[in-house]
Amino acid sequence: MPRKLIVTSALPYANASIHIGHLVEYLQTDIWVRYQKLAGNKCFYFCADDTHGTPIMIRAKAEGISEENLIKRMHGQHLKDLNDFQIEFDNYYTTHSEENRRLSERIYLAAKDAGSIVQKTIQQAYDEQEKMWLPDRFIKGACPRCKAENQYGDSCDACGAHYQPTEMINPVSAVSGQPPVLRESVHLFFRLSDYAERLKELFDAGYVQSSVKNKLDEWFGAGLRDWDISRDGPYFGFKIPGEDDKYFYVWLDAPIGYMASCKNYCDKNGLDFEQVWNSGEYEIYHFIGKDIMYFHALFWPALLMAAKLRVPNNLFVHGFLTVNGQKMSKSKGTFVMARTYLNHLDPQHLRYYYASKLSGDVGDIELNVEDFVNRVNSDLVGKLANLPSRSGPMLTGKLGGMLGRLDDKGKALVNEMAAAKAEIVDAYENLNYAAAIRRIASLADVCNKYVEDNKPSLLVKTDPEKARTVLTAVLNAGRILTIYLKPVLPAFAEKMERFLSIPPLSFADTATVLEHHKINNYERLIERIEKEKVEAMIEESKPADSPAQKPAEPQEPVAPECTIEDFAKVDLRVARVVKAGPVEGADKLLALELDLGGTAKNVFAGIAKAYKPEDLVGRLVVCVANLKPRKMRFGVSEGMVCAAGGGDGHVFLLAVDEGAQPGQRVH
Ligand SMILES: [Zn+2]
Numbered sequence: 001m002p003r004k005l006i007v008t009s010a011l012p013y014a015n016a017s018i019h020i021g022h023l024v025e026y027l028q029t030d031i032w033v034r035y036q037k038l039a040g041n042k043c044f045y046f047c048a049d050d051t052h053g054t055p056i057m058i059r060a061k062a063e064g065i066s067e068e069n070l071i072k073r074m075h076g077q078h079l080k081d082l083n084d085f086q087i088e089f090d091n092y093y094t095t096h097s098e099e100n101r102r103l104s105e106r107i108y109l110a111a112k113d114a115g116s117i118v119q120k121t122i123q124q125a126y127d128e129q130e131k132m133w134l135p136d137r138f139i140k141g142a143c144p145r146c147k148a149e150n151q152y153g154d155s156c157d158a159c160g161a162h163y164q165p166t167e168m169i170n171p172v173s174a175v176s177g178q179p180p181v182l183r184e185s186v187h188l189f190f191r192l193s194d195y196a197e198r199l200k201e202l203f204d205a206g207y208v209q210s211s212v213k214n215k216l217d218e219w220f221g222a223g224l225r226d227w228d229i230s231r232d233g234p235y236f237g238f239k240i241p242g243e244d245d246k247y248f249y250v251w252l253d254a255p256i257g258y259m260a261s262c263k264n265y266c267d268k269n270g271l272d273f274e275q276v277w278n279s280g281e282y283e284i285y286h287f288i289g290k291d292i293m294y295f296h297a298l299f300w301p302a303l304l305m306a307a308k309l310r311v312p313n314n315l316f317v318h319g320f321l322t323v324n325g326q327k328m329s330k331s332k333g334t335f336v337m338a339r340t341y342l343n344h345l346d347p348q349h350l351r352y353y354y355a356s357k358l359s360g361d362v363g364d365i366e367l368n369v370e371d372f373v374n375r376v377n378s379d380l381v382g383k384l385a386n387l388p389s390r391s392g393p394m395l396t397g398k399l400g401g402m403l404g405r406l407d408d409k410g411k412a413l414v415n416e417m418a419a420a421k422a423e424i425v426d427a428y429e430n431l432n433y434a435a436a437i438r439r440i441a442s443l444a445d446v447c448n449k450y451v452e453d454n455k456p457s458l459l460v461k462t463d464p465e466k467a468r469t470v471l472t473a474v475l476n477a478g479r480i481l482t483i484y485l486k487p488v489l490p491a492f493a494e495k496m497e498r499f500l501s502i503p504p505l506s507f508a509d510t511a512t513v514l515e516h517h518k519i520n521n522y523e524r525l526i527e528r529i530e531k532e533k534v535e536a537m538i539e540e541s542k543p544a545d546s547p548a549q550k551p552a553e554p555q556e557p558v559a560p561e562c563t564i565e566d567f568a569k570v571d572l573r574v575a576r577v578v579k580a581g582p583v584e585g586a587d588k589l590l591a592l593e594l595d596l597g598g599t600a601k602n603v604f605a606g607i608a609k610a611y612k613p614e615d616l617v618g619r620l621v622v623c624v625a626n627l628k629p630r631k632m633r634f635g636v637s638e639g640m641v642c643a644a645g646g647g648d649g650h651v652f653l654l655a656v657d658e659g660a661q662p663g664q665r666v667h
Helices: 018-038 054-063 067-084 097-111 191-204 211-224 250-268 274-276 292-307 338-344 348-356 371-385 386-398 407-418 421-429 433-454 454-464 464-485 490-500 507-511 531-540 566-570
Strands: 004-009 042-049 093-095 117-127 139-142 171-172 179-189 230-232 246-248 284-288 314-318 321-323 365-367 572-585 587-593 601-607 619-626 630-632 636-639 643-645 651-653
Touching: 004 018, 004 067, 004 250, 004 630, 018 042, 018 284, 018 314, 018 321, 018 338, 018 464, 042 191, 042 250, 042 636, 054 067, 054 531, 067 093, 067 386, 067 531, 097 250, 097 630, 117 171, 139 348, 171 274, 179 211, 191 211, 191 274, 191 292, 250 274, 250 292, 250 531, 274 572, 284 292, 292 314, 338 421, 338 531, 348 365, 348 433, 371 433, 371 464, 371 531, 386 421, 386 433, 386 464, 386 490, 407 433, 407 464, 407 507, 407 636, 421 433, 433 454, 454 464, 464 490, 464 507, 566 601, 572 601
Parallel strands: 004 042, 004 284, 042 093, 284 314, 321 365
Antiparallel strands: 117 179, 139 171, 230 246, 572 587, 572 619, 587 601, 630 636, 643 651
8 A cells, every 4th residue: 555645844934045054954855755756655745935923024124025025025936946956845835824824723722722822921122113022033232141242132152152132231122223121011822731741652652763852851851831822013923813913923833834735735636634634644744954843843743732633743853064064154155045056056966965965863964065076976977877878879879779688697787776676765765865875876886897897888899789788788777776866866867767768767667677678869867067166156155245345336426514404404204105107208207196194295206217106105205395396397396205326227215114104204
């Protein structure tokens, strides 16, 4: 009976792009999913963008766009990056969805019914200027222990100390730069300790790798603390039912996003979500990094228990990526974004290299750049791709592209390849891709030795039929190695299938051979890595020169001094754009109708190259309210809007917070 599985990767957060560190997990998961499918199992790979929380709000505000527009753009970007690395999801959804809202409410209300939600009054930092609550990461100040400046509100990068933001020296809001004030607020907590017994049973039954279990035992030893699951508005997330202006903390609805993605897929494909997720018909596995273990090992199963929902079978926890023995570093150019990698190198190179390093434990994965180039060039290109690249053209060029029959020696070679299947399947199943790759490389050595011993390139001149027999063995062996590699190198396998003129390969095909079969012309399966391209990628990943080092661009000279009294004559006001439209005969201008808190003004603004009229309506701008009306060719301009920028059409309107009131004076 084929197995049925649901597999997930952790949801990428919608405020940053995918980098090669993230790719460890997506590639690890994708390889496992592809292996399951090629082994004949039914397997769904679900993921989504994680879209809620304060960082999203702040980023959207900084960009002057809505949160919805920000997360939509990031979703498109994430999915394209991941797809271009040949990561194949069955569904890639978003946590900002109706399915996720409903599931979050259902799970919360069930936990509440079970008596596991409690209220507590807490003190939290508040930014009075921005009118928002500040998470610890949005408070900066000096470390209370080592006095290092510019540290976060929860921990110090310089000395590693953990502390409360209230203990910091001179704390300020990272958003406004103003000192935060402490305010009281009632928050909702999930009582994790209600589920301690059942969680212990889960871990004893092997929910996580044994190396991870020790960490969990530590947490249990320290006592399971209640978990704060609510945030006060304004907050970008789901409102908590039955509460006033309270929202689910992003970490509550993020893992529920796995289920929401599954539900969305089921609804689109006529499947019964409750049956698929909840009946036990499917095994469920989460791939995660060790940094988010607490959430996935404790909160997540406990929430599911509270809601009487199915708990996943296993967590697969992996380590972090190190590059050349160190943490990824922007200044060293080793903090490589997925897109930067793709600009220079073949994604299959990284797929192969990570696979050769992943062994299924929680140790860190080391990407050594020199080793990366050598291993791909010598093993993948030199040994594996070498077999078809030498045999194929001989067969199509001189022997009509026809395979012959296997003789005894050829059968022995092919059998040796096929006999390794159980071992390789076992390695994939246990996430030990490194062992699978080692075994495949050693089999490729056997094949290359067979070619050297039998010398088909000489035989083809003296005994063409004998050469055909040898090449038939080599290509059959290469075909089996391609099956073994297919979870890691799907594009390589596809080219091989085209070359051999066969339908898509799966693990069952190791039991068959190709004889008396016409093949197609050989096309290159994979290119070598050129060191220059790796260097160019690292160069592109380094931060741009600081402004001081850049040659100064010519700027407008500063105008003659004006006094504060002169400046005070300019009355700057917050204004809301009520209407915006083109100006006939002036393609740089837009006609704006502004509301200055009861007073209306019509203004012509030279921003048509940078802003579309429909993007401006409803926005707040700063307007010179007392500018003497100017008669222009198109009508009278009764003021002007303040913008930075110039002749090339690159313009930024002076940004105004949504909290400002039209008509308010700007100083
Ligand atoms: Zn410190």
